[in-house]
Amino acid sequence: xxLIKVEHAYKIYKNxxxxxxxxxxxxxxxxxxxxxxxxxxGKSTFIKMLYREEKPxxxxxxxxxxxxxKLRNSKVYKxxxxxxxxxxxxxxxxxxxxxxxxxxxLETLGLPNEEIRPKVIKAIESVGLKEKMRSLxxxxxxxxxxxxxxxxxIVNEPRLLICDEPTGNLDPETSKEIMKIxxxxxxxxxxxxxxxxxxxxxxxxxxxxxxxxxxxxxxxxTKKGSYKVHESxxxxx
Amino acid sequence: MRAVRILNRSIRDSFKSVFRNxxxxxxxxxxxxITLILVAISLFLSYNVxxxxxxxxxxxxxxxxxxxxVTKEEKNKIESDLKTMPNVDSYKIKTKDEWKAEMxxxxxxxxxxxxxxxxxxxxxxxxxxxxxxxxxxVTAEKIRQYDFVSSAEYGEGMVENIIGIFDAVSIGTFGxxxxxxxxxxxxxxxxxxxxxxxxxxxxxxxxxxxxxxTAIKLPFIFEGFILGILGSxxxxxxxxxxxxxxxxxxxxYVFTKIITLVRPFPFVFIVSGFLVLVGSCVGMLGSWRxxxxxLKI
Ligand SMILES: Nc1ncnc2c1ncn2[C@@H]1O[C@H](COP(=O)(O)OP(=O)(O)OP(=O)(O)O)[C@@H](O)[C@H]1O
Ligand SMILES: [Mg+2]
Numbered sequence: 001x002x003l004i005k006v007e008h009a010y011k012i013y014k015n016x017x018x019x020x021x022x023x024x025x026x027x028x029x030x031x032x033x034x035x036x037x038x039x040x041x042g043k044s045t046f047i048k049m050l051y052r053e054e055k056p057x058x059x060x061x062x063x064x065x066x067x068x069x070k071l072r073n074s075k076v077y078k079x080x081x082x083x084x085x086x087x088x089x090x091x092x093x094x095x096x097x098x099x100x101x102x103x104x105x106l107e108t109l110g111l112p113n114e115e116i117r118p119k120v121i122k123a124i125e126s127v128g129l130k131e132k133m134r135s136l137x138x139x140x141x142x143x144x145x146x147x148x149x150x151x152x153x154i155v156n157e158p159r160l161l162i163c164d165e166p167t168g169n170l171d172p173e174t175s176k177e178i179m180k181i182x183x184x185x186x187x188x189x190x191x192x193x194x195x196x197x198x199x200x201x202x203x204x205x206x207x208x209x210x211x212x213x214x215x216x217x218x219x220x221x222t223k224k225g226s227y228k229v230h231e232s233x234x235x236x237x
Numbered sequence: 238m239r240a241v242r243i244l245n246r247s248i249r250d251s252f253k254s255v256f257r258n259x260x261x262x263x264x265x266x267x268x269x270x271i272t273l274i275l276v277a278i279s280l281f282l283s284y285n286v287x288x289x290x291x292x293x294x295x296x297x298x299x300x301x302x303x304x305x306x307v308t309k310e311e312k313n314k315i316e317s318d319l320k321t322m323p324n325v326d327s328y329k330i331k332t333k334d335e336w337k338a339e340m341x342x343x344x345x346x347x348x349x350x351x352x353x354x355x356x357x358x359x360x361x362x363x364x365x366x367x368x369x370x371x372x373x374x375v376t377a378e379k380i381r382q383y384d385f386v387s388s389a390e391y392g393e394g395m396v397e398n399i400i401g402i403f404d405a406v407s408i409g410t411f412g413x414x415x416x417x418x419x420x421x422x423x424x425x426x427x428x429x430x431x432x433x434x435x436x437x438x439x440x441x442x443x444x445x446x447x448x449x450x451t452a453i454k455l456p457f458i459f460e461g462f463i464l465g466i467l468g469s470x471x472x473x474x475x476x477x478x479x480x481x482x483x484x485x486x487x488x489x490y491v492f493t494k495i496i497t498l499v500r501p502f503p504f505v506f507i508v509s510g511f512l513v514l515v516g517s518c519v520g521m522l523g524s525w526r527x528x529x530x531x532l533k534i
Contacts, residue, residue: 073450073534074449076444077448077449079447080446080447081446084446085445091442091445104442105442105446107246108243108246108452109239109446109447109448110239110240110243110246110452112242156447
């Protein structure tokens with residue numbers, strides 16, 4: 001079953017920049033997909049269209065049965081409840097501890113406390129932070145903070161997890177840990193993961209599907225791909 | 238149920254925020270308080286003025302003195318004419334003897350003087366009650382036209398002046414109240430604006446995890462509402478105690494017996510209800526403006 005279907009999508013920003021052009025791609029339920037490309041190539045823009053942070057200028061972007069291109073602003077929350085998003089800069093609330101940060105997502109949605117508790121603990125356990133549940137973000141390392149952000153993104157058990165350079169601020173060792181967690185989430189709960197990254201080694205090691213975007217155009221799409229595909233496609237130009 | 242929980246959590250959030258920005262909240266609350274005190278004053282004024290006008294309309298009379306040489310026919314004529322005048326509600330004949338009796342009762346000096354005089358120096362009169370106090374002057378003028386009418390007197394000028402002053406004061410306070418309401422709404426809107434800015438990340442995360450737009454806006458709307466309600470506490474206390482004390486101290490009369498105050502209960506409670514309503518509306522007006530202007534989602 002296709003979870004994501006992008007058909008001839010364009011994104012032209014108000015200032016005239018074409019960030020994504022005629023992009024078509026399908027992603028199945030349970031897949032792990034890397035999105036790579038040099039800086040400014042349009043990775044973030046592509047990803048933002050998936051969770052309707054940006055509206056496609058043209059074409060269709062269908063995520064979990066919802067056509068993002070036609071989704072009204074007041075209905076965006078329906079899409080957001082089906083997915084989780086993780087960023088380079090964690091976006092944690094500094095005054096809330098780990099537990100509260102993760103619980104915040106469910107409290108906002110109006111879940112009852114007795115339902116929130118087990119879900120939050122499960123999510124925190126799955127990122128291996130049970131011991132630090134009462135710590136504030138300022139008391140955590142970068143890797144730990146990112147794990148909190150991941151826990152928050154998966155606490156509502158979404159079908160899709162979107163990550164925009166989640167390891168961008170982390171050292172190689174910590175990045176490895178994060179990738180282990182993401183891999184585990186992908187395998188254990190069949191959560192589809194789409195991740196934009198610059199990290200060559202990481203992509204090469206994981207051997208997952210790789211989408212290469214250059215100047216807003218999808219230039220290659222390979223199963224068990226590596227960064228080399230990207231390099232060679234660039235060389236051949 | 239879900240909606241109730243979202244509502245609960247929003248209110249809790251709003252309260253936290255009121256106390257977190259305490260200095261700004263206090264300024265907003267103080268401004269609301271001043272505005273509502275003025276609202277209360279203008280309410281008490283305008284309501285009492287209406288009462289005064291009503292009282293006057295019932296009690297105000299024209300005293301028509303007839304000339305000494307008035308004939309029986311002329312007396313009959315004015316009686317029948319008064320019956321046809323549209324603004325005349327009723328009339329009563331008061332003869333010079335009746336006047337004399339009344340005056341004698343009023344003071345000893347007068348009694349002696351009146352007894353000393355052989356002939357009653359006073360005049361026969363008709364006391365006319367009018368329907369509409371605003372046309373009092375016109376009616377009095379009409380009555381003065383008769384040759385046999387010596388004079389037609391009423392609280393000339395005084396009545397109109399009192400009503401005029403009250404009207405001016407009411408309009409003046411109303412204008413000030415409107416201006417203050419706007420200033421207060423603006424101040425509250427500014428407070429909420431700062432809350433919105435300080436909660437940027439929180440709003441972003443809420444939006445990301447799938448909170449509806451309404452759920453995101455709710456805490457800010459409540460914050461304005463709470464500020465408005467808190468601002469109405471002191472004005473309500475002042476209204477209830479202040480007015481009751483004023484009423485009891487004056488015995489319900491101001492200046493003369495013409496102006497009677499409205500009885501405090503349940504009047505002060507109605508005013509209090511109105512103050513809460515105005516306070517909360519001003520608060521929500523302010524937060525609505527801030528949310529519209531600064532909460533881009
Ligand atoms: N809001 C915006 N308005 C106008 N242009 C934008 C906007 N966001 C991005 N762009 C432009 O669109 C192009 C693609 O940007 P995008 O952020 O998608 O690239 P990216 O591949 O994520 O880059 P990086 O690897 O540096 O994160 C760039 O040229 C960028 O300048
Ligand atoms: Mg990017």
